[in-house]
Amino acid sequence: MTTPAQAPVPASVPLDLENIQGDILSGLPKKTQFYIFFDVTDTKKFREDLNKFIPLIKTVEGVLKDRDAIKDHKKKKLPGLVHIVGVNIAFSHKGFVKLGIDDTTLGGVEDPFVIGQKQDAITNLGDPKKADGNPDWDSHFLQEIHGVILISGESHGSIRKTKYEIEHIFGVHSPHASIKEIVTLQGDVRPGDESGHEHFGFLDGISNPVVNGFDTVINPGPKTVDPGVVVTGHTGDITQRADWATDGSFLVFRYLFQHVPEFNDFLKKNPIAKDGDGKVLTPEEGSDLLGARMVGRWKSGAPIDITPFKDDPALGTDPKRNNDFAFAGEISSQLRCPFAAHVRKTNPRDDLEVPPPPTPPIAIEGRRIMRRGVQFGPEVTREEAHTAKTQHGRGLLFACYQTSIVNGFQFLQQSWANNEKFPPFTGRPEAPGLDPLIGQGDRAMSGLDPLNEQTVIGMPAFIIPRGGEYFFSPSLKGLKSTIASSA
Ligand code: HEM
Numbered sequence: 001m002t003t004p005a006q007a008p009v010p011a012s013v014p015l016d017l018e019n020i021q022g023d024i025l026s027g028l029p030k031k032t033q034f035y036i037f038f039d040v041t042d043t044k045k046f047r048e049d050l051n052k053f054i055p056l057i058k059t060v061e062g063v064l065k066d067r068d069a070i071k072d073h074k075k076k077k078l079p080g081l082v083h084i085v086g087v088n089i090a091f092s093h094k095g096f097v098k099l100g101i102d103d104t105t106l107g108g109v110e111d112p113f114v115i116g117q118k119q120d121a122i123t124n125l126g127d128p129k130k131a132d133g134n135p136d137w138d139s140h141f142l143q144e145i146h147g148v149i150l151i152s153g154e155s156h157g158s159i160r161k162t163k164y165e166i167e168h169i170f171g172v173h174s175p176h177a178s179i180k181e182i183v184t185l186q187g188d189v190r191p192g193d194e195s196g197h198e199h200f201g202f203l204d205g206i207s208n209p210v211v212n213g214f215d216t217v218i219n220p221g222p223k224t225v226d227p228g229v230v231v232t233g234h235t236g237d238i239t240q241r242a243d244w245a246t247d248g249s250f251l252v253f254r255y256l257f258q259h260v261p262e263f264n265d266f267l268k269k270n271p272i273a274k275d276g277d278g279k280v281l282t283p284e285e286g287s288d289l290l291g292a293r294m295v296g297r298w299k300s301g302a303p304i305d306i307t308p309f310k311d312d313p314a315l316g317t318d319p320k321r322n323n324d325f326a327f328a329g330e331i332s333s334q335l336r337c338p339f340a341a342h343v344r345k346t347n348p349r350d351d352l353e354v355p356p357p358p359t360p361p362i363a364i365e366g367r368r369i370m371r372r373g374v375q376f377g378p379e380v381t382r383e384e385a386h387t388a389k390t391q392h393g394r395g396l397l398f399a400c401y402q403t404s405i406v407n408g409f410q411f412l413q414q415s416w417a418n419n420e421k422f423p424p425f426t427g428r429p430e431a432p433g434l435d436p437l438i439g440q441g442d443r444a445m446s447g448l449d450p451l452n453e454q455t456v457i458g459m460p461a462f463i464i465p466r467g468g469e470y471f472f473s474p475s476l477k478g479l480k481s482t483i484a485s486s487a
Contacts, residue, residue, distance in 0.1 A: 334446065429454060
């Protein structure tokens with residue numbers, strides 16, 4: 001599965017980087033970010049107002065320029081951060097219905113995009129439910145949501161200013177508002193050395209698909225993917241789209257709370273006694289190894305498939321080496337990496353070299369998702385650490401892009417993370433268990449103790465889904481030609 005330093009592959013139809021919203025392929029640069037969830041209250045006015053909003057949108061081309069400006073700023077060792085703001089927009093199926101837009105080429109009646117995430121959470125994702133049958137979510141996400149506006153930037157001041165500008169365009173504080181804000185969530189990259197690390201402390205955002213026809217730097221790692229895995233209307237997109245619906249992508253948003261003090265307490269109370277070579281570990285080493293085996297990477301980002309029993313921070317941050325593994329030669333072993341480790345569950349690499357029957361062989365490249373997302377909530381307080389109990393909400397505003405939610409996010413969550421029998425190895429008595437981070441159900445997994453691979457260890461939920469929705473992030477041409485009014 002891994003290929004050493006592949007050469008860039010051109011897309012059969014070149015990607016129009018000025019037509020694709022920036023977050024999809026290049027990720028809006030951010031220290032801080034708003035997700036503004038809204039309802040359309042006046043359809044006609046909204047479609048007119050949209051014409052004034054569209055010029056604010058940052059395209060992929062715009063993000064590439066921003067990234068050059070950031071590089072230049074760093075090279076010149078200038079003080080502070082470059083002032084950068086990026087705005088994107090996406091709509092739910094209910095939003096398109098409200099706007100009177102025919103979105104039939106985005107998905108059939110049973111498509112998760114069409115049924116919406118609330119229903120999908122009940123039927124397929126396994127989110128905990130309340131007595132009334134609804135998912136146990138923040139109430140904002142139980143109501144109809146028509147769209148989301150993303151604002152990213154280098155400072156709170158910058159994104160707040162842009163938010164005012166956008167509220168002005170849609171007349172939010174006037175009697176003639178065309179949208180109503182349902183809720184605005186703010187995410188912030190963690191401070192200091194924790195920057196780039198999610199709240200449990202693990203470096204994130206390392207492994208994303210490398211896209212043919214877009215990426216020019218291709219480091220050793222999983223095979224590159226066709227552009228149509230991420231951008232609609234290109235090679236690899238499995239659905240025929242209306243013209244306005246090409247150059248877009250489906251945005252999956254999940255509001256995920258993390259119980260960090262409880263997670264740390266679990267690691268502390270269950271240290272692994274000996275590493276796979278039989279070396280006796282200190283309690284601290286044993287706890288670190290346990291965490292690394294749950295994730296599949298050390299906190300530094302170093303993959304345990306490469307360095308199973310000792311962290312290697314230099315490897316963790318080296319893009320030429322930190323994604324160059326495939327669980328090769330371990331098809332029936334979890335000595336180096338448990339089958340259910342989060343990164344093995346969500347990208348099983350060589351584990352699926354030969355897809356098991358009777359599943360139709362969708363190549364693993366067709367299941368890759370482009371992860372974005374940002375942390376929210378404060379750092380753990382002393383009191384929380386001391387009591388091992390969460391008192392302040394924190395977690396991940398999880399976001400990912402793909403051209404098929406069925407083959408991407410939904411499949412990863414339902415058929416991999418929540419499925420104790422995945423990956424499907426024959427000849428072993430123990431099941432892999434659930435993904436210890438995101439698996440929904442009775443969370444337990446084997447393989448945590450490298451010398452007792454068959455031992456199954458149970459654990460509480462450390463990540464709690466509290467909301468979300470499925471959106472489609474259209475192209476600039478689609479927005480102008482079909483969604484905004486042609487006034
Ligand atoms: C709070 C929730 C989550 C946390 C803390 C978390 C944490 C992490 C970490 C630390 C990594 C390793 C860094 C990297 O490879 O980039 C990772 C990778 C990944 N995660 Fe998550 N994750 C979360 C939710 C999810 C969800 C909901 C999904 C999808 C259903 C997901 C899918 C993935 C994928 C596809 C990878 C890359 C695997 C690879 O290519 O090796 N994650 N995650």
